[in-house]
Amino acid sequence: MPRKEDFPVERVRQYLEPGPIVLVSSRWGGRNNIMTMGWHMVMEFMPSLLGCLISGGNHSHEMIRKSGECVINLPTTKLTDEVIAIGNSSGAEIDKFEEFGLTAQTAAKVDAPLISECHASFECRIHDDALVDKYNLFIFEVVKAHVAKSPKHPETLHYTGDGVFMVSGKIIHRRSQFRPGML
Amino acid sequence: MPRKEDFPVERVRQYLEPGPIVLVSSRWGGRNNIMTMGWHMVMEFMPSLLGCLISGGNHSHEMIRKSGECVINLPTTKLTDEVIAIGNSSGAEIDKFEEFGLTAQTAAKVDAPLISECHASFECRIHDDALVDKYNLFIFEVVKAHVAKSPKHPETLHYTGDGVFMVSGKIIHRRSQFRPGML
Numbered sequence: 001m002p003r004k005e006d007f008p009v010e011r012v013r014q015y016l017e018p019g020p021i022v023l024v025s026s027r028w029g030g031r032n033n034i035m036t037m038g039w040h041m042v043m044e045f046m047p048s049l050l051g052c053l054i055s056g057g058n059h060s061h062e063m064i065r066k067s068g069e070c071v072i073n074l075p076t077t078k079l080t081d082e083v084i085a086i087g088n089s090s091g092a093e094i095d096k097f098e099e100f101g102l103t104a105q106t107a108a109k110v111d112a113p114l115i116s117e118c119h120a121s122f123e124c125r126i127h128d129d130a131l132v133d134k135y136n137l138f139i140f141e142v143v144k145a146h147v148a149k150s151p152k153h154p155e156t157l158h159y160t161g162d163g164v165f166m167v168s169g170k171i172i173h174r175r176s177q178f179r180p181g182m183l
Numbered sequence: 184m185p186r187k188e189d190f191p192v193e194r195v196r197q198y199l200e201p202g203p204i205v206l207v208s209s210r211w212g213g214r215n216n217i218m219t220m221g222w223h224m225v226m227e228f229m230p231s232l233l234g235c236l237i238s239g240g241n242h243s244h245e246m247i248r249k250s251g252e253c254v255i256n257l258p259t260t261k262l263t264d265e266v267i268a269i270g271n272s273s274g275a276e277i278d279k280f281e282e283f284g285l286t287a288q289t290a291a292k293v294d295a296p297l298i299s300e301c302h303a304s305f306e307c308r309i310h311d312d313a314l315v316d317k318y319n320l321f322i323f324e325v326v327k328a329h330v331a332k333s334p335k336h337p338e339t340l341h342y343t344g345d346g347v348f349m350v351s352g353k354i355i356h357r358r359s360q361f362r363p364g365m366l
Contacts, residue, residue: 011344017221018341018349019202038200041224043236043318051234051320053226080355088362131314135226135322137234153343158201158351160336161194162366163358166201168341168349172263175346179271183345 001103001116002148009048009142015074015120016050017042018168020156021083023073024054025104027112028063032104033091034115035060036083038159040072048142049127055136059091064138068126069110072140073118077155077167082117109144119154120147184286184299185331192231192325198257198303199233200225201351203339204266206256207237208287210295211246215287216274217298218243219266221342223255231325232310238319242274247321251309252293255323256301260338260350265300292327302337303330 016022024035039053050072054061064070075083082100089096097104097113104113107123114121124140131137148154155169175183199205207218222236233255237244247253258266265283272279280287280296287296290306297304307323314320331337338352358366 013221014343014345017202018343019200038196039225041234041236042222043320049318051224053224077355080357081360084357084360088360088365134311135232137226139318153347153349156349157355158341160197160201162197163356163361164336165355165357166336166339166351167353167355168351170350170352172260172340172348172350173346174263174267174348177264177267177271178346182271 002119004121004146004148007145007147009145010046012048012122012142012145013042013045015147016040018156019158020074020168021159021165023075023083023086023115023118024060025071025073025112025115026060026063026067026069028067032095032097032113033060033063034086034096034102036087043139047127050124050140050142052138052140053136054138061136065132067111069112070124070140071107071110071112071114072122072124073115074120075118075157077157079117080157080165083157107144114146120145185302187304187329187331190328190330192328193229195231195305195325195328196225196228198330199223201339202341203257203351204342204348206258206266206269206298206301207243208254208256208295208298209243209246209250209252211250215278215280215296216243216246217269217279217285219270226322230310233307233323233325235321235323236319237321244319248315250294252295253307253323254290254293254295254297255305255307256298257303258340259302260340262300263340263348266340290327297329303328
C-alpha cells in the first residue's frame with residue numbers, strides 16, 4: 001500500500017496534467033462507489049480546479065451531484081486489472097471496493113473515501129455545476145491532496161479507447177530550457 | 184514530414200484522451216500564431232467536443248476568440264525543443280512558424296493553419312464560449328481531423344510542470360477484458 005503524505009493542492013497538476021486514467025470514489029446514502037474516468041483536465045492552480053466529464057449514465061453521477069463531493073484517485077499500472085473491472089461494472093449492482101479488493105480509507109475533508117491502493121488521492125468538492133446539465137461537466141475544487149512520496153513519477157495509464165492504454169513513466173527533464181515563469 | 188490522412192472526428196479521443204501536450208495554431212488579422220497547451224479534455228464523441236483552457240495572458244486567446252477557430256496539433260517527442268520554445272515565447276513579438284522552422288499548411292475548414300511537422304491536426308471551431316470569461320474555458324468542436332497513418336501510437340509528451348515531461352509510447356492491449364460497449 002503506498003504511504004501517502006499531505007501534498008499542496010496547488011500542485012496537483014504534476015499528477016493530473018499528464019492525462020492519466022483516474023478512479024473517482026464517491027459516497028452517498030451510506031454506500032461507496034468507484035468509477036473509471038479518462039475525460040478530465042486541470043483548470044486552475046489556486047483555487048485548485050479540475051474539469052471532469054461524468055456521464056449521466058454512470059451511477060456515480062447522481063451520487064456525486066447529491067453529495068457535492070468525490071475523491072479523484074491516481075492508479076498506477078499495477079492496478080490495470082482493477083481499472084478495467086471498475087469501468088466494466090456498475091455501482092448500482094455491486095460494492096466495487098469489496099468486489100475488487102480495494103480499501104476505502106476515511107478522507108480528511110469529504111465523506112467520500114480515498115482508495116488506499118492508489119498512488120495519490122485528491123479530495124474534491126463541486127465548485128461549479130453550471131455545465132453539468134448541458135455537458136455532464138463538473139468543475140471540482142481539490143480541497144486536500146495525498147500523494148505517495150515515491151516514486152516521484154509513477155507509471156500511469158493513459159487510455160486511447162478500444163481497450164488500449166499508453167503507459168507514461170519515462171521522463172524527459174528540460175527545466176533549464178524553460179523561461180522562468182513558464183514552468 | 185508525417186503524411187497525414189483524413190480521420191473520423193468522432194475518434195479523436197484516441198490521440199487526446201491520453202493527455203498529451205498539444206500545439207494550438209491560430210490565425211487572425213493576417214497573422215499566424217502557435218501556443219503550447221497542456222490543459223484540455225475530451226467532452227463528447229459526436230459532436231466531437233474538446234474543453235481547452237487558454238489563459239487570457241496568451242496572445243492566442245484573443246486571436247482564437249475573434250476568429251472563432253483554431254487547429255489543435257499533436258507533436259511527438261521529436262518536437263520537444265519546439266514545444267518548449269513555443270511555450271517560452273509570445274506571438275505578439277515573433278512569427279513562431281518562421282522562428283522555429285515549422286510549416287503552416289492550409290486547413291480544409293478553418294482559416295487557422297495546420298502544423299505540417301505534427302503527427303495529427305484537428306481543425307476546431309468554438310462550440311460554446313459560456314465559460315470563457317469566468318474560467319478561460321473554450322469548448323471547441325473538431326470539424327476535421329488529419330492523422331499520420333503510422334506509427335499508430337506515436338511517442339507523445341505529457342507535461343508535469345517544473346520542466347519535466349512524461350513520455351507515453353509503450354502500449355498495454357487489454358481489449359478482451361473490456362465489456363462490449365465500455366471500450
